[in-house]
Amino acid sequence: MIVYLFRILIIAAVILLIYSIIQYFRNPDRLLKNAKETKGFYFLDEQHNSKKNIRFVYKGCQFEGEKYVGATEESFEIVDIHVTVTNPLELQGLSRDDIYFLEKELLIRYPHAKISWKHPINKLLVSK
Template identity: 40%
Template sequence: MFVILMRLALVALLVYIFYMAVKFFSNPRRKLKQAQLKEGFYFMDEQQNARKNFNFVYKGVLFEGEKHVPSKDHPLFVHSIYVWTESPEKLSEFTLEDFEKLEENIIERYPQTKIDWDQPIKKIKQKKGADTPS
């Protein structure tokens, strides 16, 4: 009887370890941090929740976007998005094409939205736009 209980406990422990491993590797926060370390791109968002902010990483810079809905009557329609970063000093390596790619990725998910950038990002975009020859 004791042997059977120990086997059941061992099976339960293995199932629990497998469940925790799957939960760990599928965690979107971990994927976001991994993309930031590898300087890749990852977009973390709950599109069905129009009131929850989204995060994305591009070239190692973590951005956050705040969704704005026009009224409580249309909770699924995102009117505008305000994007900022906690580390604007890392944006010096960005080009105008990088910002355009970020805008494309946001508009791909929210096609009828207006994107507003934080003031340091706007300055860098304007500076990069002025530096490119016409």
């Protein structure tokens, strides 16, 4: 009887280990950090939860966007997004075209949104 109980405990431990490994590789914060280290693009957002901020990484620079709900002609949608950078020193090397790419990606997900970039990104968009 104790042998069967021990086997069940070993199987449960293996299942728990496999579940933990899968959860580790699917962790969005780890994927965001990995994209930042590899200087890639990763977009982290819960589109159906308007209270959660948007977080995304592009070329090693991490951004955060606050979503605001408002009324459109047909329904309530995200109508305003305020984007800030978490560390302004990471902006070094980003061009105006990169900011336009990020804006396009945001508009794909939120077509009714007006995107406003906070300091110091807005200085790049205003200056010629």
